[in-house]
Structures are given as C-alpha cells and as structure tokens.
Amino acid sequence: MHSELQAQLAFHLTGVWSAGRPEASDALELRPALLAAYRNLSRLRYDFPLVLARNAPHGGAVQSLSGLMDRAIEDAAPRDGEGERIRGHVLRMEQAIRALVAAGGGGSLATLWDTAAGRLESSGEDLLADSLSRARAALKADGEVLDCGKAMPARLFEHAWRTVQESKARRFREDIDRLILRLSDILAAGLALSEEGRSPERLRAEVGAAHREAFDFEAMSRLLAGSLPKGTLPESRRRRIASLVSVLESQRFFPAPGERAGGVEPYAFVFESCAAALRAFRERRPAMIALAQAVAVARLEVENEYVESKHDAFFEEFGENVLGPKGVTLFPDYLVRIGAADMQAAGHAGLMEALGAGLPLKVLAQTDDILDESPVRDGQLAFGARSRQLAAMAIALSEVYVLQSSASNLFQLRERILRGLEYPGPALFSVFSGAGGACGELAPYLVAAAAMESRAFPAFSYDPSAGEDWASRFSLENNPRADLDWPVHAIAYEDDEHQRISEELAFTLVDFVGCDRRYAKHFATIPRAMWNERMIAVPEYLVRETKGPPEKVPCLPLVGRDGTLHRAIVGEKLIREARRCREAWRSLQELAGIHNSHAERLLARERKAWEEQRTAHAAAALGPQPAAEAPAPAAAPGVPAQAEPEEERPRDEPYIETPRCTSCNECTQINDKMFVYDSNKQASIGDPDAGTYRQLVEAAESCQVSIIHPGRPRNPAEPGLDELIKRAEPFL
C-alpha cells in the first residue's frame, strides 16, 4: 500500500497523523462545501427574522418579515413603473431591517422601520420617502421582531401560547359573564317578588328622586303585597345562587381584559421549571374544582334544571375525579420553559411523570448544543442523545403531543405549534436553537438548519388527536427529502482547467459536525497534490461493507474563505456516529411509514402470491379447458319473496287504524270511553262495551279518514240493529 494512503487510513482509524499533520482545517476557516454560499445571511431573503404580531387573527400570530413585506408590496405597489420603484425601495428597507436585527437591534417592527427609514432616507434619494410611507400604510401587522437566536424559541412559544390562551380565556370569560348576568337576574327577580322587594323603602329607592313626592309608597307596598305570586325564590336557592356568583366573580384563572388594579390578582402560568409549575397546579387545584363546580351548577340554575333532591348529593362529592382530565383542559395551560442541557436525572423523571399524568403542561425543552460530548463516557460521541431521548420517551406516553424541530424550521411549523398548544393535554416541544456550539461565525439559523438537514436533529411531530393510528399521528413531512437517508443538493465549482463541474452532494452528519471547531481534530485536510481515487465521499463510504481493512478513506469537501475547494479525511469515530445517526433516522422513517419494513415484507409476500397465481392461470390457460362451472346453488329456502300478508283481523271485533288517526276529536266526542287516545293522541277502541253499536257506526261514518271499523253488534238486543248492520257494511 502506498505510504500516503497508509497515513490517511491511519488517521481515519486512529485520529493520529503519523507523518505530521498537513493542515488544520480550522486555520483555513473551512466549512462544508454545501454551506459555502451562506456567508452573509442579511443579504438573503428567508423566513427570519420573524414578527410576533400583536392582536393578529389566530393563524397570523407569527409571521415572517419577508412575507409581511411581500404583502405590503402587493397592496401598495401597482403593476407598473411606479410599482417597480416602490418594490425596490421596500426590498431595500427589508434588507436594512434584517441587517439591524442581525447586528443585535431589537424592538417592534414599527421602531425598526423608523430607524431603518432614517438611515435610508439620509441618502437623499428621490421618492424613497414616498415609497416607504405607502408601504408602511399597507403593512398588515406589527409586533416584536425576532431573529433566529438563543432567545428566539422561548419568546416565540410564549407569544404563541398567549395567543392560544387569550382565545381560550375569551370563550371562558364570555361564558362566565353570561352566567353571572343570568344568575344576577334570577336574584333580582327574586328580590323584586319578595316581601323585602315590595317594602316601602325599596319601592322608594326604585322610583328615584325626581317624582318621589308624587307616590304613597306605604299604600303601594300594601297593594303589591296582596298580589305576591305563589312561587317566590326559595331561601336555599337564593343562597346557592349568591354563592355561585361570588365564586364566579372571584375566580383568578381568567382575568377580564385590563383587570389588574383593584380586582383579584390573576394567576401566573409561565414557569421556568416543571417542579414550580406542578406546585402551582397542586395549590390551585381546590380553586379549580370549586370554579368547575360553580360553572356546572350555574349552568343548571340558569336553565332552571337544578333539583336539590337529585343534584345536592352529587355536587357534594364533586372533586377531581368528576372534573376529569377533560375538565382540566378548560383551564389555562401551564407553559414551562426549560433548558434540556441543564436538566438533571430527577428533573427528567419529574417531567416525564408530569407529562404522563396528563397535566395541562406545555413544555418547551430547548437545547443549544447537540454536539456536546456524552456525559456518560469520556471521548464517546452521542450527538443529540438527550434531546432524542426526551422526545422519544414523551411519544411513548401516547397521550402527549410531541414536536421536535430545529429553530430554523419553527416558522414552517407554526401551525403545528399552535395545534400542540391547543391540544387538550400535555405537550412537549423539543427545540434545538443552534446557538450554543462552537461554530464560529456560522449564524445560529444555519447551525440549526444544518442540524435538521444532517438528520442530527430531525423535525417530527406526534399528534394524538389527529387519529387512531401512527399514520395519522406521526409526521416527518418537514424534513428535506424524508424518503432518503441524507438530503442531496447540487453544487457547482470550477476545476483546475476552469471548467464548470456540477455534482450532487449529500449532506450528512459529518458535514454538520464539520462546522464545529471542537471536532476539528477528527478532520485532516489533504493537500490537493495528495488527492487520489481512494478518497471517497462520506455517503459512499457509509454504504460500503468491508470485511478486511478498509481500502478507501472517507473524505469531506470543504470550502475556505477564499472559495477554494479542500478535502478532509474524516475520522472513524465520526463515521461510526454518522451510521448511528442514520439508523436513528431510519427508525423515524419506519414510524412515519417510509420504507416501513412490515409493509415492505407484506408487499413482497403479496407480490409473490400474485405472481404465483398469475403463473398458475397462465399454465391453466395452456392446458385442457376446465369443466363447466357447477350450477349456482338454489336460492336459500325460507326467504319469502314478499312480505308476510298482514294479519287478518276478525271482522266481528271493532277496531281503529290508530296510526292513521288525525286526532280530530270526532269519535271521542261521541263516546270518550269507547274511543280513547293513546300516548300519541291517536284514537283506539277503549272499552267496546262502554257504548252502543249505534255509536260505533256513527263514529265510523263521521270519521273523515274512514279508519273506524265497527265490527259486529255485541248486544243482539240493541234496537234498530238491522239498519245499523247495513250502515256498517262499508266499514267492516
């Protein structure tokens, strides 16, 4: 073996460069070739920064700056030369705002707009101010502007959580306010009808000052007291309703808008640890049960459906068991923001216990660095293991909404975030911010995006409310090329002969790790003169199966600040970790139904069976003709062709075709014992001996729908029977 290759293999396997290290990759400011184009993000249009819109409709709570600007251009810029001018100016404004935010500027969109406009307008360009003022008028939203950074996920989630809670609070408040009003109406009506309500003093107060002298309230009170209605408000009901009003008015879960000073202090629902949230939940539980009970009783009271003999006992036992998990979801959810890296084993266990108990927690577990070394074994790599564990364990609880995503993708997942926050149960959001590693000048957005792209931190969601099965619940759809092991991108560069070369490169875990300076020792950049055909791309290396010593070495294309292409050999530890990462990704794919092994096995079996059947058919077609088909079995006996004929009624007994009775009272007015109404107020024969045959015949004659059949006379001694029998003949 060539000594150079030996040296390369030795580095790959051991991480030691036997012949002296040629170049250190960090000294050249190298980054993976696929990231070479993204040096200055402020010149690009992409999802960030975000605008956390205030008072926006539900779906518009989180918007991208670019999207807002596009809509403003659409509204403010006509499709002509003037429109083109406005468009150009607004896009410059967008870039200026993006640059301000990238430089650490913050605040609302309106503030940033003003700052940026001041800078742009100082150039003195014609009509710039006009373009900007027209676009500003067309801006649909305002709110805090956030770039993709360490603080972004927490603020984004708090904003989305508040949006969801406000809508929940509005519904709850409306319900409570309506109940309070109607309960108060009952109390007021009760008072007005009571003796106290008709006392002279009360009457005097009701009339007011203007015409007080014109009335004799004593006389009025005496008059009214004589006409008190029977059903006044019982004292027990009055006390119950007054107590309900008091509970509803003093609740602290859903404050009225603007209710702070003077009123009851509302509870806080944002916490920095699970333990604090749980403690608050436990402390508030009695108040929660009392409020839920008050709402239930109040709803019965306003509908006048509360019956003391039935409901008192039930509500005395009202407790958490009756409230149930669904009842709990009517109350505000607890937002918990935790750093996944800071969480110790006990915190981990506490979190899982809280999520498993179905408590209304919405937990944001943020990870800033997924390339830290394994806490268990020194020198071992276990990228993103803790975050992966967290999400996987939460999914295993079945009833927890789980969403994992890099910060770069949160805008794309905003609908899923809102759905998770609205989910009636616990939710876990595991987010990688990209802001904590050692990626040098690489922006957190790019680090986060690279983590997702490389499958180091894939995006997925598990929504238990979406359906009964995994196909409905689990989704990988926001990952790039979710059907492949690694996403593939085109790259173009110039070779030594200045010819354009285009090729496709997969972005693997190794590319992602290549961004982080802490792992520079696992890469060795090889001078161009030493490049050879045994150096192969990492994805190609990953799929190779070698039994003996490796004959090829994996290498990663990197690009320096000056734009030159480099190649670095990758250490075996990283390759091993990339394989592990690929296996984890494949497990997720299986859960999402991509290359599902069960389905593929089933498909193969069915295909085999189908092919065998087809072969058998083909063979049969070539052989002798089969015998004529057996005759069809005779129709099953016992099934009548037609419905059974109606039961023949004895013509001697009187009867009525009750379902056709129109309740017209003709027959019942003739004899209401002989003809009676049933529970549907339709006539039937009650007691045939309660009247005469004459009455039966007259009823039959007067019935307009002719449904009374008088039968034969029951009393042979009744006078005039011959004539009656003749008259009854058409109705028999």
Add this chain to the structure above:
Amino acid sequence: MTITAPECLLRLYEEHPDLEDYQGGAPRWCAGCGDNAILAAVQRLCRDEALRPEKTAFISGIGCSSRFPHYMKTYGFHGIHGRALPVAEGVRMARPDLHVFVSTGDGDCCSIGAGHWIHAVRYNMNMTVFLHDNHVYGLTKKQASPTSPRGLRTNTTPRGAYLEALNPLTVTLGVQNASFVAQAVDWIPEILYSIVSAAFHHKGFSFVRILQRCPKFLPDLFDPWLHDPQKVLVLTHDNGLQLSPGLAKVHKNRREHDPADLDRAREIASGADPIPVGILYRNPGVPCYEDLRRSGKLRTGAFVRAGLEAELDKFTIWPQGHA
C-alpha cells in the same frame, strides 16, 4: 364550554315528559278540524324532543289556528292579526335560547301579514312556522281567503271567488334566502309528524304549509284527496322524507326529490293536483339574521340602560344646550 364528566352524569337525571306535559287545555276547535291533527303532531314533537316548556314559545296571529298557543302548556303569545312573524322575530332576537314556533292561518299570513311573511323568509331567523291553510276565514264565519280556490262560494264571494288562489309555496320559494319549505296535509299524521320534526331540526326559517280541513265551512273541499291516496304525490329522498313500509303500501304515488334542488322544488310546488307532500327545499347554508347581527355583548342592566338613555337623549330638550 363543556364539562364532560358532570354533564354525562347530569344526563342521568334527565326527565322524560309525557304528552300531557304540553297539553294546555281542551281545544275549542270544531270536531273534525285539521288543527287538532297539527296540535297532536306538535305536542308529540315537544315530548319526543323533551323541549322544556319554559324554553319554548308559541306565537300566533289571529284566526282559528292562532288559538294554538292556548293549547300548549309552554310560553305563548296570541298576537295581533298578521303580526305573528314580527313578534316571533322579536322573541328570537331577545331570547335566542328559546325554541320559537309560529302558528298562522292563510288569512293571517297570506293576506294582512303578507309583507311580514316575505321579509321573515328573507331574514331566515331560526323558527318553525306552520301555515294552517284551510282556504277560508273560519273564525269570522266563512269569508274567502287568499288561498280560496277560484269559484269557491263564501259570504264575501257569493258568486264564487274571482281570482286564482295564491300559492304560498311558490311565493316562499321565490323569496331570497328561503331555506326550508315543506308541505303536509293534516289527514296523513305520520307524514305530518315527520315534516314537523324535520322543520324543527332545520336551523333557519322553516316554513311548513299544512293543508287542513274545515269541517264546518268547507266540509267536502278536500274529500277527493282524502279518499284517494293517488291524488297525493309523496316526495321522498334519502335527505328528505322517508315513508314507513305500511304507509308506502298505501301511498304508491311517490317521487324522488332532492330537497337541495331549488328549480325542481319550484316546479313541484306549482302543482295542486296531485297535492305534493314532503320537503320541497332545504338549504342549511343560509345564514340566520340573528347570527349575523349578534353583537356578542352581554345585555347587562347597565348596557341596556345606556342604550335607552342614548335613544331618549335624542328627543331631550336641553335648556342649556347639549352637554
């Protein structure tokens, strides 16, 4: 808001009313009057739907049929001639929690109340309206009504009615926003009940014309249809009326009619012989006026008082000029 577990438990205590719970007194209608059949069908509906009497309001105008609220043990409003619908609309706006029913006759609705009728259809407020159509003014002893057939001799048309009868179905189906139009006859109780029930379950202005007999003044008018089931065209559909096997044996003159088809509904409605019976038109997508106008504001005492003050201030003379 819903609290699931308590509600489930509370359902255990639901009461099951009887027909008597809705019977408000012995009707004074003549024996044989079709109003009795309508009353029985409506009382059955209230019982089967377990409507709470204090949550149900029957509104009427003037006429034989408008005595309806007296015979229901619920809230009722025996109104003024032709004005049943405006009263019902007011009830609906002020108390959206009530089930509102309207009983109106052919004179009450189609003559003096015709203007209100047209606009009530257009407003499409959620209520169930029964047009008791016996083709005659009965309470005032036999005068011609707008639906009296041409040639009918009455006290006001002794030589026979001069004009063709007005067709309440085609009129209603011609008004914008019509959302439920059906026709029943009082002498087929099963169909009457089914249509009354479908009308109740429709959210919007459910207009049911019920042809009914007047045994006192027009005793033979409907005889040909009463005695020959072939003269009744029953409109059936999976989304409309469905007949029991027993009734299907009697009424063989049937036609499949999709209640979503407005053009066909208008065509069928214009026929008088055979009498079409069934759900002619149903469109659940028409918005209800009360929903469009719901402010979402609670009508608290202070809110109502402020509104009244503002209205009254418009007419107040301010000695020192407006404050």
